[in-house]
Amino acid sequence: MQDITFPLHWRIALVAPALAIFLAFWLLPMGVLAQVSANGHALGTYRALLANPRYMGSLGATVALSAAVTLATLVLSVIAGLLLARRTFPGKSTLVALLTFPLAFPGVVVGFMVIMLAGRQGLIGTVSEKLTGDKWVFAYSMAGLFCGYLYFSIPRVIVTVMASATKLDPALEEAARSLGASSWQVTRDVVLPGLAPGLIAAGAICFATAMGAFGTAFTLATDIDVLPMTIYTEFTLNANMVTAAGLSIILGLVTWLVLALARSMTGSTVAATA
Numbered sequence: 001m002q003d004i005t006f007p008l009h010w011r012i013a014l015v016a017p018a019l020a021i022f023l024a025f026w027l028l029p030m031g032v033l034a035q036v037s038a039n040g041h042a043l044g045t046y047r048a049l050l051a052n053p054r055y056m057g058s059l060g061a062t063v064a065l066s067a068a069v070t071l072a073t074l075v076l077s078v079i080a081g082l083l084l085a086r087r088t089f090p091g092k093s094t095l096v097a098l099l100t101f102p103l104a105f106p107g108v109v110v111g112f113m114v115i116m117l118a119g120r121q122g123l124i125g126t127v128s129e130k131l132t133g134d135k136w137v138f139a140y141s142m143a144g145l146f147c148g149y150l151y152f153s154i155p156r157v158i159v160t161v162m163a164s165a166t167k168l169d170p171a172l173e174e175a176a177r178s179l180g181a182s183s184w185q186v187t188r189d190v191v192l193p194g195l196a197p198g199l200i201a202a203g204a205i206c207f208a209t210a211m212g213a214f215g216t217a218f219t220l221a222t223d224i225d226v227l228p229m230t231i232y233t234e235f236t237l238n239a240n241m242v243t244a245a246g247l248s249i250i251l252g253l254v255t256w257l258v259l260a261l262a263r264s265m266t267g268s269t270v271a272a273t274a
Helices: 008-038 042-051 053-086 092-104 107-118 123-132 142-165 170-178 183-212 215-219 227-236 241-266 269-273
Strands: none
Touching (some): 008 241, 053 183, 053 227, 053 241, 092 142, 107 123, 107 215, 142 183, 183 241, 227 241
């Protein structure tokens, strides 16, 4: 097949829209954030942010929550995704559609659903009060935020697991079984290594989404201190543009490092997934 070579002016015309979007929606905003956060003395600003216990505690809580959500999402999605990819049963297409339905919900709606489930008038509190006499309310805590993030993270990873599972070579699993491997050994030594690139990529995207999610945290923000909420508070209530911009850069750098690490482990898979 003969390669098609475009004239220079055509190549510039084809690249120009993508370059304009990159400049307008990434480079320019990031440049403004960096300029605002520097405030004439960037080193001092970031030293103060990194030395502030409240800000670093908020960052640590956000990273821990995102990591927990990512781990739980991967475990649940691998189990459900393998089942859905390899089994045929009545209602399967409906179940897959329902599992991916949360992708249509914004964060505020997810937060409202968590309140309906585990809020002061939620279903869990009503049932627990009747059964034990105590009303279990955890919607407005890290546990509630964990449930919300888990709810909208699982559909993204299940889709990746199902797609990756269909590409696995069944002959490898049959060979392992013929050599006496148990079902767990086949899963551990054949299936999971085959799914690993997709899981790393999906996990990185899940982590990045949880790190920057705002709508759910805003809806449940009674007793929650995650970095997006801290940035929002500094920007709106305290009118502290320098701190808000600096924390935004730190949040972006942490997320970028995780994505870069995942990309180095899986090649271009993360970029394709994003």
